Amino acid sequence: MTDKRRLSLGLDRYSGLWIWAALIVVFGVLRPDTFLTSTTLHSVAAQQAIVAILALGLVIPLATGVFDLSIGANVGFAAVFVTLLQSDHGLGMWSAIALTVLVSALIGAINGFVVVVLKVDSFIATLGSSSIVIATQTIVTKLQQPVPPPDAGWRSLTQTEFFGFQIIVVYMLALGLLLWWVLEYTPFGRYVYATGGNREAARLSGVRVDKLIFLSLVTSAVIGSIAGILYASRTAPSLTFGNTLLLPAFAAAFLGTTQLKPGKFNVWGTIIAIYALATGIKGLQLINNQRWLDDMFNGVALIGAVALAGARLRAAQHQRRIKAVEVDGGGSDADTGVLAGTHR
Amino acid sequence: MSQASAQPARRAAAREAGRPPRLAVEGIVKKFSGTRVLDDVSFEILPGEVHALLGHNGSGKSTLIKCLANYYIPDGGRITVDGEGLSFAGPGDSARLGLRFVHQDLGLVDSCSVLDSMFLGRSFPTRFGVISWSTARESARLSLSRVGLQHLDLDSPIEELTPSQKTGVAIARALNTDASTEDAAAVLVLDEPTATLPAAEVENLLLIVDQVAAAGTAVLYVTHRLDEVFQVADRLTVLRDGVNVATRRVDEMTKDELIVTMVGYSIEKAERTDAVRERLPELLRVEGVRAGAVRDATFTVHEGEILGLAGLTGSGREEALGLIFGAHRRERGKVLLRGVELPAGDPASSIGHGVAYLPAERKTHGSILTLTAADNCSVTDVRRFFKRGFLRRSLEEEEVAAWFQRLQVKPLGAQGLAFGALSGGNQQKVLFAKWLRCKPSVLLFDEPTQGVDVGAQRELHELMREVAADGTGAVVSSSDLAELEAICDRVLVFRNGEVVAELTGDQIQEHEIAQWCLGRDVRAPEHVSHISDELTKDAS
Numbered sequence: 054m055t056d057k058r059r060l061s062l063g064l065d066r067y068s069g070l071w072i073w074a075a076l077i078v079v080f081g082v083l084r085p086d087t088f089l090t091s092t093t094l095h096s097v098a099a100q101q102a103i104v105a106i107l108a109l110g111l112v113i114p115l116a117t118g119v120f121d122l123s124i125g126a127n128v129g130f131a132a133v134f135v136t137l138l139q140s141d142h143g144l145g146m147w148s149a150i151a152l153t154v155l156v157s158a159l160i161g162a163i164n165g166f167v168v169v170v171l172k173v174d175s176f177i178a179t180l181g182s183s184s185i186v187i188a189t190q191t192i193v194t195k196l197q198q199p200v201p202p203p204d205a206g207w208r209s210l211t212q213t214e215f216f217g218f219q220i221i222v223v224y225m226l227a228l229g230l231l232l233w234w235v236l237e238y239t240p241f242g243r244y245v246y247a248t249g250g251n252r253e254a255a256r257l258s259g260v261r262v263d264k265l266i267f268l269s270l271v272t273s274a275v276i277g278s279i280a281g282i283l284y285a286s287r288t289a290p291s292l293t294f295g296n297t298l299l300l301p302a303f304a305a306a307f308l309g310t311t312q313l314k315p316g317k318f319n320v321w322g323t324i325i326a327i328y329a330l331a332t333g334i335k336g337l338q339l340i341n342n343q344r345w346l347d348d349m350f351n352g353v354a355l356i357g358a359v360a361l362a363g364a365r366l367r368a369a370q371h372q373r374r375i376k377a378v379e380v381d382g383g384g385s386d387a388d389t390g391v392l393a394g395t396h397r
Numbered sequence: 398m399s400q401a402s403a404q405p406a407r408r409a410a411a412r413e414a415g416r417p418p419r420l421a422v423e424g425i426v427k428k429f430s431g432t433r434v435l436d437d438v439s440f441e442i443l444p445g446e447v448h449a450l451l452g453h454n455g456s457g458k459s460t461l462i463k464c465l466a467n468y469y470i471p472d473g474g475r476i477t478v479d480g481e482g483l484s485f486a487g488p489g490d491s492a493r494l495g496l497r498f499v500h501q502d503l504g505l506v507d508s509c510s511v512l513d514s515m516f517l518g519r520s521f522p523t524r525f526g527v528i529s530w531s532t533a534r535e536s537a538r539l540s541l542s543r544v545g546l547q548h549l550d551l552d553s554p555i556e557e558l559t560p561s562q563k564t565g566v567a568i569a570r571a572l573n574t575d576a577s578t579e580d581a582a583a584v585l586v587l588d589e590p591t592a593t594l595p596a597a598e599v600e601n602l603l604l605i606v607d608q609v610a611a612a613g614t615a616v617l618y619v620t621h622r623l624d625e626v627f628q629v630a631d632r633l634t635v636l637r638d639g640v641n642v643a644t645r646r647v648d649e650m651t652k653d654e655l656i657v658t659m660v661g662y663s664i665e666k667a668e669r670t671d672a673v674r675e676r677l678p679e680l681l682r683v684e685g686v687r688a689g690a691v692r693d694a695t696f697t698v699h700e701g702e703i704l705g706l707a708g709l710t711g712s713g714r715e716e717a718l719g720l721i722f723g724a725h726r727r728e729r730g731k732v733l734l735r736g737v738e739l740p741a742g743d744p745a746s747s748i749g750h751g752v753a754y755l756p757a758e759r760k761t762h763g764s765i766l767t768l769t770a771a772d773n774c775s776v777t778d779v780r781r782f783f784k785r786g787f788l789r790r791s792l793e794e795e796e797v798a799a800w801f802q803r804l805q806v807k808p809l810g811a812q813g814l815a816f817g818a819l820s821g822g823n824q825q826k827v828l829f830a831k832w833l834r835c836k837p838s839v840l841l842f843d844e845p846t847q848g849v850d851v852g853a854q855r856e857l858h859e860l861m862r863e864v865a866a867d868g869t870g871a872v873v874s875s876s877d878l879a880e881l882e883a884i885c886d887r888v889l890v891f892r893n894g895e896v897v898a899e900l901t902g903d904q905i906q907e908h909e910i911a912q913w914c915l916g917r918d919v920r921a922p923e924h925v926s927h928i929s930d931e932l933t934k935d936a937s
Contacts, residue, residue, distance in 0.1 A: 238786075238788045239783060239787075250766065251765040254762055255776070257754060258744070258831075260776065316767065
């Protein structure tokens with residue numbers, strides 16, 4: 054491999070970091086007074102932490118090869134439920150949190166049951182359970198927005214400062230560290246990627262894929278629940294916000310596959326994606342405060358980045374094919390598409 | 398398999414003496430970063446000729462085909478079809494001159510009907526802007542008749558066809574890409590069409606190839622299976638290291654000569670332990686297992702022996718190993734390993750008991766193409782490298798690298814490459830390493846060398862013998878009877894879901910096994926169409 058190619062690969066994998074840096078420079082030059090401030094730094098970091106946690110929650114099921122579309126509904130439900138338990142039922146903060154996480158884990162277990170035992174496709178299964186969770190939320194709240202508990206401890210759960218950052222940023226990074234360890238440095242992580250790559254081959258290699266899929270859906274439900282609890286503590290619960298976080302979280306997880314470990318759902322790639330996007334949006338808002346910027350930027354970046362990553366991956370495969378011919382005379386599976394394309 | 402064949406003779410009528418070649422390859426050179434992958438390769442194919450292209454992985458076959466398809470532009474030489482030169486302006490040019498390709502991956506959609514498949518990739522005939530179904534049917538029927546499949550139900554989905562019928566449909570479609578011209582294509586390139594076909598189906602496919610050539614099309618037939626060459630081809634060209642080392646008439650060569658030509662040195666069959674050895678203790682006992690096509694499998698496997706399973710498609714032979722391993726639930730019966738019952742439907746537990754299972758379908762069941770070769774190799778027991786809270790990557794890589802070196806997996810440093818980027822032979826070596834690393838008591842190998850070149854096949858055979866010599870029991874299920882003959886101590890023949898014969902010692906010979914597969918009363922076949930009739934009867 055030549056030095057030139059290695060350099061371009063580096064640019065590929067770390068393109069998110071480069072873009073992020075470029076955005077900081079550009080907006081730093083255009084709006085030095087408002088953009089390059091610690092206030093901006095801290096507010097972007099804290100605002101995006103919840104979405105980041107949610108996106109991290111999606112990494113494990115996506116890497117296992119299943120979707121969890123119910124995570125948005127789960128966030129909303131957890132936020133409402135943890136608040137109600139405290140304000141209406143007089144539970145203490147920690148017992149309310151424990152009970153909420155438990156209920157969410159149960160929802161995840163139901164998802165897992167439907168996917169693994171009833172063998173419903175995860176996309177459909179979690180789309181359905183998402184609707185059931187929203188209905189349950191309505192039953193519990195009777196469409197009344199619950200009042201946050203007046204407890205100071207409840208707010209300080211997320212609003213304590215840590216070197217100027219809201220502590221929620223620390224939670225997010227800690228969760229990232231934990232998941233990174235699980236995915237990269239435990240057998241469980243290897244099984245996750247194996248199952249996502251080829252479920253039947255993984256099963257025949259001794260991976261207990263059903264158990265793994267079940268667990269991955271419980272994990273995402275629990276992490277979604279934590280995101281909801283933190284949201285309720287930080288900004289008070291809302292009846293509708295959960296599902297609005299679903300798209301940005303999925304977008305970040307998919308964008309993450311273009312970073313660091315191309316083609317694989319991964320933790321730090323996901324976090325880079327979220328913050329690079331958020332920096333861009335923040336900068337644009339400071340220049341031209343339009344409400345549609347957020348959604349527009351997210352959508353364009355998602356499609357653009359994933360399309361670009363796909364094109365690069367194909368180019369890399371093409372290189373490999375030629376290389377395979379050089380080294381080995383072909384006959385590799387990477388070849389199969391080539392002729393198939395020519396006789397059509 | 399029969400080497401005597403009447404096919405080339407039947408086609409002789411289609412070939413008139415002195416007619417110009419349909420395809421002429423003249424002095425093709427192709428270089429990659431200075432290395433000559435193809436070095437002055439020349440040969441020609443006459444109308445109605447089936448020309449086999451042979452060579453190891455790495456010999457330049459794939460590169461040559463890609464030159465024909467205009468995917469690569471040669472650095473020198475000429476390719477002409479019916480006298481007209483390829484301009485290398487793009488894939489369209491090679492199609493325009495009448496070159497057609499059918500790859501191992503047929504490019505058919507399982508759920509589409511035969512009729513729809515025939516028009517995939519080109520337009521349906523229309524009348525007033527609406528699809529004219531009657532014209533479409535007529536045209537599809539005509540195309541299919543070129544491969545002798547005019548009786549296919551046009552409305553049945555592709556997935557209901559036999560493998561050879563699927564290939565036939567792909568060939569028919571390739572031959573007639575333009576509905577308006579009724580001329581046969583000038584040259585048909587078949588790239589390993591039989592690599593994944595069961596033996597019985599191969600015969601049917603060869604009939605199709607025969608029929609295509611009889612219509613005057615020149616067929617370039619790429620394969621690893623040497624028996625087919627003698628059955629279907631008129632001439633052959635052997636590439637070695639990018640050089641054309643032989644273009645000869647098939648009837649002037651023996652199989653042994655051909656192998657020597659291909660590899661450049663003489664390969665002997667792996668040494669057979671014909672002397673009946675003292676039987677070592679029983680290892681595996683299969684009792685009355687039933688599920689799917691398997692009606693009653695009962696047999697034992699002993700330590701240090703390689704037991705072969707033979708049988709036609711549908712005989713139950715293909716499903717037997719998966720059932721023993723416990724890949725799926727069994728309707729009845731049990732499997733005992735050293736007296737301990739193996740559960741059904743729980744691969745993880747079977748592996749824990751010391752059973753290894755290499756499935757026949759490498760891409761869909763055997764491997765995870767998105768992971769690296771090393772990760773594929775260690776997935777079964779990656780837990781061993783988890784120490785003090787972390788997976789020890791360096792330990793893992795060291796161990797995998799040692800295995801790759803022992804099995805000579807190429808290229809060097811293959812550990813870090815995506816599994817899918819390796820050649821078929823090397824992929825199979827990685828999967829062998831994956832299971833041998835686990836030090837299993839019993840190895841279940843389904844089609845262990847399918848789609849693997851001659852050299853790698855030989856290495857894998859030796860490896861299996863080595864492992865058995867250490868006391869491991871191995872069961873090999875294979876549609877390649879020569880493979881069974883080469884490595885097995887004992888062969889069981891499946892027919893109609895049951896074991897009908899046990900062959901040992903001198904009885905383990907290709908023709909003997911073949912007769913038992915077909916039914917004992919069938920004599921050594923003289924004629925391919927005869928054998929294929931028997932085969933279809935037996936399969937149905």
